[in-house]
Amino acid sequence: MHEMECRVLSIQSHVVRGYVGNKSASFPLQVLGFEVDSINSVQFSNHTGYSHWKGQVLTADELHVLYEGIKLNNVHHYDYVLTGYTRDTSFLEMVVDIIQELKRANPNLVYVCDPVLGDHGSMYVPQNLHPVYKNKVVPVADIITPNQFEVMDLLHKMGPDTVVITSSDLPSRLGDRFLVSLGSQRTSKWRVRMEIPKVDAVFVGTGDLFAAMLLAWTHHYPNDLKTACEKTFSVMHHVIQRTISYAHELAGPGRRPSPPQLELRMVQSKADIEDPAIVMEATVLTL
Amino acid sequence: MHEMECRVLSIQSHVVRGYVGNKSASFPLQVLGFEVDSINSVQFSNHTGYSHWKGQVLTADELHVLYEGIKLNNVHHYDYVLTGYTRDTSFLEMVVDIIQELKRANPNLVYVCDPVLGDHGSMYVPQNLHPVYKNKVVPVADIITPNQFEAELLTGKNISTEKDAVEVMDLLHKMGPDTVVITSSDLPSRLGDRFLVSLGSQRTMMPDGTKSTQRVRMEIPKVDAVFVGTGDLFAAMLLAWTHHYPNDLKTACEKTFSVMHHVIQRTISYAHELAGPGRRPSPPQLELRMVQSKADIEDPAIVMEATVLTL
Numbered sequence: 001m002h003e004m005e006c007r008v009l010s011i012q013s014h015v016v017r018g019y020v021g022n023k024s025a026s027f028p029l030q031v032l033g034f035e036v037d038s039i040n041s042v043q044f045s046n047h048t049g050y051s052h053w054k055g056q057v058l059t060a061d062e063l064h065v066l067y068e069g070i071k072l073n074n075v076h077h078y079d080y081v082l083t084g085y086t087r088d089t090s091f092l093e094m095v096v097d098i099i100q101e102l103k104r105a106n107p108n109l110v111y112v113c114d115p116v117l118g119d120h121g122s123m124y125v126p127q128n129l130h131p132v133y134k135n136k137v138v139p140v141a142d143i144i145t146p147n148q149f150e151v152m153d154l155l156h157k158m159g160p161d162t163v164v165i166t167s168s169d170l171p172s173r174l175g176d177r178f179l180v181s182l183g184s185q186r187t188s189k190w191r192v193r194m195e196i197p198k199v200d201a202v203f204v205g206t207g208d209l210f211a212a213m214l215l216a217w218t219h220h221y222p223n224d225l226k227t228a229c230e231k232t233f234s235v236m237h238h239v240i241q242r243t244i245s246y247a248h249e250l251a252g253p254g255r256r257p258s259p260p261q262l263e264l265r266m267v268q269s270k271a272d273i274e275d276p277a278i279v280m281e282a283t284v285l286t287l
Numbered sequence: 288m289h290e291m292e293c294r295v296l297s298i299q300s301h302v303v304r305g306y307v308g309n310k311s312a313s314f315p316l317q318v319l320g321f322e323v324d325s326i327n328s329v330q331f332s333n334h335t336g337y338s339h340w341k342g343q344v345l346t347a348d349e350l351h352v353l354y355e356g357i358k359l360n361n362v363h364h365y366d367y368v369l370t371g372y373t374r375d376t377s378f379l380e381m382v383v384d385i386i387q388e389l390k391r392a393n394p395n396l397v398y399v400c401d402p403v404l405g406d407h408g409s410m411y412v413p414q415n416l417h418p419v420y421k422n423k424v425v426p427v428a429d430i431i432t433p434n435q436f437e438a439e440l441l442t443g444k445n446i447s448t449e450k451d452a453v454e455v456m457d458l459l460h461k462m463g464p465d466t467v468v469i470t471s472s473d474l475p476s477r478l479g480d481r482f483l484v485s486l487g488s489q490r491t492m493m494p495d496g497t498k499s500t501q502r503v504r505m506e507i508p509k510v511d512a513v514f515v516g517t518g519d520l521f522a523a524m525l526l527a528w529t530h531h532y533p534n535d536l537k538t539a540c541e542k543t544f545s546v547m548h549h550v551i552q553r554t555i556s557y558a559h560e561l562a563g564p565g566r567r568p569s570p571p572q573l574e575l576r577m578v579q580s581k582a583d584i585e586d587p588a589i590v591m592e593a594t595v596l597t598l
Contacts, residue, residue, distance in 0.1 A: 003579050017324045017362060027317050028453055030578045036306045043327055043345075045356025052355030058330075062343055066303055069332025069341030075304060075571050102472075260362050267317045268290050 003042035004159035009102070010061070010082040011095055012208065014040035016055075019264040020047045024208035025082060028235075028273045032169055032216050036077070039066055041086065047204045050259045060094040062216050067098050078102055080215055084114040084208050085127055096136045103140070110219075113160075114211040114272065117150050119167075134158070143218060145211045161186045162218065164229065166210055167196070183229050183282070188196040192282040194233055201244055201257065205264050210236055213273075226282045234279045238272035239264055293530065294322040295367040296389070297349070298382055299519065301327035302376060303342075306575040307334045307516035312523035314577055315546075315584045319527045324365070326353055328373065336570045339499060348380040354385050365389055365396055367526055371519050372403040374412055376419050383423045390427070399551070400428035400464075401522040404437045417441075426463040431521045432461075435472040447565045449474060449486070450556045453598065455504060458487035460500075466529060468540065470521060471507070482506045485544065487593070489536040503537050505544055505592040510551055511566065516575055521547055524584075537593045545590045549583035550575055 008029060013021030015053070022038045029036050081099050083226050086092050096188030103109050115133045122137050138144060139159040147167050165182040172178035178195045185191075217228040242265040247257035266283045295316060300308030309325045316323050320352040331342030353407035357363045360592045368386050373379050390396050405411045421441050425431060435446055442458040443452065452474065456467045469485040485505045492498050495589070524546050551578040558568035 009303075014325075014327065016296075016358060027314065029315050031318070031581065033578055033581075034324065035578060038301075039303050040301065043330075044361060045353050046362070050357055050360050052359035054352045054359070056345075056349055056352070060345075063343045066330065066332050069339055070304060071340035072335050072341070073571060074332060075333070113528050144382070149597065260360060267320055267322060270318065270320075272297055 004033045006033070006079045007077070008080040008082055008215070009037045009039070009078045010212075011039045011098075012040055012084045013042045013044065014038075015044050015047045018084050018205065018260075019209070019266045020205035021084060021208055024205040024264065024266070024273060025084075025212035029212050029216060031270055032092065033082075033272050034216065037070075039063065041091065047259070049202065049204050057088070058091070060088070061088040063091060063094050063098075064119055065255070071101075071108070074256060076102060076270075077106055078109055080219075081109065081111045082135075082211060084211060085114075085116040085125075086129070089128050092129060092132050096132075096140060099140055110142045110215075111140055111271075112143040112145075112211055113137060113245075114145045114207055114217045115141075115150050116207070119147050132227070134268045143214065144215060147228060162225065164214060164232075166207065178282070181233065183225050183230075185223075185225040186255040188223045188225065192226050192229055193285055194229060194280055196233060196280070197237070199240055201247065201262060202259075203240065203262060203264065204241070204259070206240065209239065209264065209266075226284055228276050229282045230280065232278055233274035233282075235236065235269075235272055237279050238276060239269045241268065242269055242272075291490050292322075293320075293366045294364070294366045295369055295526065296324045296326070297369040297523075298326045299331045299371045300331065301325075302331050302333050304333045304574075305516070306520070306577045308519055311516040311519035311575065311577070312369060312371075314493075315520060315567070316523050316527060319583050320385075320475055321367075321530075324357075325434040326350065330360055332569070336513070336515050337435075338570075340480075345378070347375070347377040350378060350381050350385075353515065358388075363389060364393055366393070367530075368396065368398045369522060369526055370399075370408065371401040371522060372412075375492055376413070376415050379416060379419050379424065379576050382425060386427055395410045395525075397526075399427045399430040399522055399526045400424060400425055400430045401518055402428075402437050402441065403518070404433075404440055404552065406434050406436050408436060410440075421462075425459070428464045429559070430525065431459065431464045431470075432468050432470050432518070432525060434470050434518075435474075436470050438467075446472060446474070448505070449484075449596075453488070453596070456486065456502070457500075460488065460490050466536065468525060470518065476506045478506045481509050482493045482536060485540075487540050488515065489534075491534055500598065502534050502596040503540055505540060505591060506598055507544060507591070508548070510553055510555060512573060514551065514554070514575070515570070517547065517551065518576065520577075537595055541589050541591065541595045542587055545594075546580075546583055548586035548590050549578045549587060550577070553580055553583075 143162045171178040217231040221228040247261045250261045251257040392469045430523045474484040498598045528542040532539040562568040
């Protein structure tokens with residue numbers, strides 16, 4: 001069997017413990033056979049939902065230095081770039097510069113961007129990131145994964161061909177224990193809708209895993225957003241179910257699991273990552 | 288099937304591109320079901336065997352800050368610690384302090400240490416790391432993976448024969464670790480000069496309180512290329528296979544050396560394909576074919592047999 005040769009540059013956070021940022025994206029992509037080069041934008045002990053967190057951040061200059069090293073060796077050739085949660089405008093602007101250069105080196109490069117701004121009506125990154133995403137980042141993105149809040153200000157016509165609204169508060173036809181996700185792919189004219197079971201817990205790292213898996217499944221199904229979404233949402237379901245069962249086991253009856261207990265059961269979900277059983281069907285919307 | 292619950296803290300380099308340090312250790316351990324917490328001691332663009340490399344290093348203080356974060360959340364409970372190439376004595380000393388604290392939190396913690404000092408007769412880390420390894424690091428290690436040069440340097444004794452190697456491994460046991468694997472030596476192989484000799488020794492406590500030592504020897508095919516990251520992969524895989532075979536060094540070594548063989552063979556084939564006929568592959572071309580070797584990592588076919596030494 002001829003091996004897949006596909007190289008991803010992922011620029012995200014690193015946590016010593018747990019599964020967010022690059023920790024959430026790298027292993028599943030590697031398990032699916034992607035080569036993953038990773039630039040760690042920060043190194044923290046754990047994600048910021050725990051009681052405590054400590055660590056160091058990478059500056060825009062330091063990011064540039066790392067990229068220079070790659071370029072000097074003439075190995076700056078990527079099929080995909082993947083980015084997520086960022087808090088610093090100069091860092092984000094350096095990311096855009098790098099992506100523009102990488103796209104000149106490979107015009108077929110696909111930039112998958114989770115434009116993390118906020119959720120449920122409020123922003124959780126500094127306000128001054130908003131115009132950088134809108135004016136500089138999204139225009140060079142090929143796939144973006146905003147939630148409903150983020151997509152209000154971002155339109156297909158600003159650049160990306162594929163948009164997946166990962167979660168919304170649109171009412172679900174299956175009742176209030178479900179949320180609605182929407183996907184849209186401009187050139188293939190797919191518009192799909194999925195009813196996703198709600199889970200009564202706060203997870204961290206799931207958005208990062210989602211973007212990584214959407215990268216993988218749109219790579220295998222580039223003109224079939226329905227299948228790509230079914231695969232992606234299904235793998236999310238398997239990982240989340242495994243995680244919530246284990247978290248409740250650890251917490252004990254009647255107790256709410258803590259952030260450490262809610263870390264995604266990533267390595268334990270390898271078989272589901274490799275070949276996710278489809279557990280939900282996307283509805284194709286006709287407009 | 289009940290899931291394995293085993294957590295490793297790995298403190299090694301991170302490279303953006305390629306497979307050394309934590310990049311070499313994490314994926315294979317995760318594929319085998321280990322939870323891997325990783326502290327990146329440096330972040331470089333790539334390993335230092337390329338024409339160019341750039342990046343940043345973590346200071347001993349920054350290492351301590353990260354550890355503090357873990358401890359404040361009361362999640363500083365590990366089954367294993369894994370360390371490799373380090374260039375800084377204060378960083379190494381901070382690593383030892385952390386390990387001692389982790390061992391107080393879990394007395395059954397196993398510290399797997401690759402005491403990287405040099406090879407082929409010369410040191411490639413600063414000289415002042417030698418006493419730190421000898422006096423502070425090795426004494427708290429449980430499993431070490433020196434090459435012949437490092438084993439000689441740590442014990443002050445030369446290895447010219449198999450008997451010398453056994454004595455050196457016994458000296459290393461006395462310093463601390465119950466498991467020692469001399470990953471490569473220039474002892475003559477019974478299979479000829481296209482093979483090198485590796486040796487291992489594991490000391491276990493018997494129920495009656497006496498110590499029993501199992502010693503093994505392996506003939507490893509030489510490869511005509513310079514690989515980087517193979518020592519890091521070796522230590523990680525020895526961690527995994529001694530975990531599954533804690534009292535059977537023969538099997539643990541056969542699994543570990545076999546997975547090394549599969550990864551290296553896949554890598555060298557691919558490197559020659561990329562380089563073209565008659566050309567020596569370059570460092571980028573020689574990066575380990577790690578993700579492509581997932582199946583071999585999960586379940587390595589045994590391709591070499593360890594001989595148990597009877598002394």
